[in-house]
Amino acid sequence: MINEITSLLKSKFPDSLLNVVSEDKRITLLVKKEELHQILSQLKDTGFNHLSDVTAVDYIDEQEFELIYHLWSHREKIRAIVKVRIPRESPTVKSVVDLWTGAQMHEREDHELFGINFEGNPNLSPLFLEDWEEIPPFRKDFDTRKYVKEKYYLEEEGYPVAKG
């Protein structure tokens, strides 16, 4: 079953698939940004009807975000992981709300914590934080310890700093 899915995808999107890894019950795909929505739509028609998660990882040395979509197929019991790289300066991606309704909340959380823009999402207002004026907090150039020390502590306590 996994070989059929990979050969179907390779025939339909020959230049967008950069890397395909198939294991026992998992497929991992690295795709280009332009045909992302079509690939996800094709995977949904093949039977991957459960969207687990939409996450992001900040690779600050390469100046890129990596967006990861985790999918699961109830019929065949296979997991699919789709990864895509977007530039860090102006991160914009088409939203998948029209395919899975549950994606709206995941995209709202990623927008608030990383600053990624999802076009087509009906509601991108802040979810957890109120009156936040700094840069999106989960990015690597936001230093939590410095922010907390300046805002909430009045004086240094004088004990050694923990490792890491």
Place this chain on the structure above:
Amino acid sequence: MRKMGYLSDKFSRTFTPFGILRNLFRKPMTLQFPYETLPPLEGYRGRHALDLEKCAGCFICSMICPNKAIWPVEFKGRKYPQVHLGKCCWCQLCEEYCPNKAIKLTPHSMMVTMDKESAILGLGEEGFVPRHQ
């Protein structure tokens, strides 16, 4: 037959709840707290205790603490660790990674205070001394 099932159902629903009266003669599930408690177990993670002879002053306990609740303090010419009980998360990592097994967690768990400053354990002749009662 349906009418018989309905009647016997109604019969059981009327008289079975009276079976609950046998709970009048059973021991209650609750304990009267300050007068009777469950016996404390020896592995329970409660307040810290320090052995002044064994402590080498290496401060591995301070480096491994996830909340930075331990920091050094001067006592009798040397530096010893001091614990802030308000920040401690009772994870026992300081006991696990101490090379001389000097700092330990005892089963004592009744620690109540009205004053935030007194939640810091002070140092006495025998090790940690509570600043609060």
Place this chain on the structure above:
Amino acid sequence: MDIEEKEIGFSTVPFGPQHPASGHFHALLKVEGEMVHELEPHPGYLHRGFEKLMEYRVHPQNCALVDRADVLDPFSCELGYTNAIEKIAGLEIPERGRYIRIIMAELGRILSHMTWIGVLSMVLGFDSANKIAWGDREKILRLNEIATGGRLYPCYLCVGGVRRDISQEFVDETSKALDYLEGQLSFYDYFVFKNETFVMRTEKVGRMSAKEAIDLGATGPNLRACGIDYDIRKDEPYEVYPKVSFNVITRDEGDAYARSLCRRYEIAESISIVRQLLNNLPDGAFRVELSPVWAAPEGESYFCLESARGEKCFHVVSDGSPCPYRVKIRAPSFLHTLSEFPYLAKGSTIADIPAIYWSLDSCPADMDR
């Protein structure tokens, strides 16, 4: 004489964070009379920024703090983090360590379901069942105390196994507690699950079809009550689950009563799993000793497990240093509360809102992390 027709307007009612029926979660209801038209959730009261704070700490520190990510089922969080790190490094754990981990995880599942029975009954007004269920829950908290040293926050698992061994006293007390709980289950059947008022307040309330449930992202007992058998312990087994035999409970109706029955039968299955594991417990080592600044090699892994609430997944990226580069926790309560609850609350009355919310079994600490 003409009677002037008044227009009934909409009013806003807070289902607020300071209310015994709502937990630490705030929602605004737009009501017209008794009928709810729209529900707008406002999460964030328990947001601590777990995923960012874990990037500053080494692995033993993270394992001690991660069970605050889901307060009512802490073993699932610890299991997820340690397994994800061990998968990147290819670390092998001794058999006894694996058996002990799953025994404690299944006891944690029973604990979470007993808490849930108590809170759902309290919210429907049935206070006696609340007190009796929480009194029976104390037996499992005592078992936690014997094995790990803490009642609610065990801090028991570490990368490489478990931190302490279990004693013969623990095995004896567990057998006694499981016998007691099995006897109490028939009492709960009569007292709570066949109670006329309970059935009237939960039957046909908050109904979803299978297609809607998959689209909204439901997992766990909420999805199994709609007829789809998705249980990660059977579909992608981990640790020692291939060696035990148990059933996956499904029902067809998809309403609040079906979800309650799914959880009640899962307690019985968990009791049988713990009994099977205790009978076959192997001897030997239970931990692989590692230094506190042990670093996993470069790589990433995605580990999924079945917690008491649903599908919980840990995505960990490591870059070769003692602290992880990125940790993401996929929490089951996130979509249950923010995506399914507004959908099910449309068109219901105000009195049904607590019944729908607690039958979805969401934990606010799990939703916000």
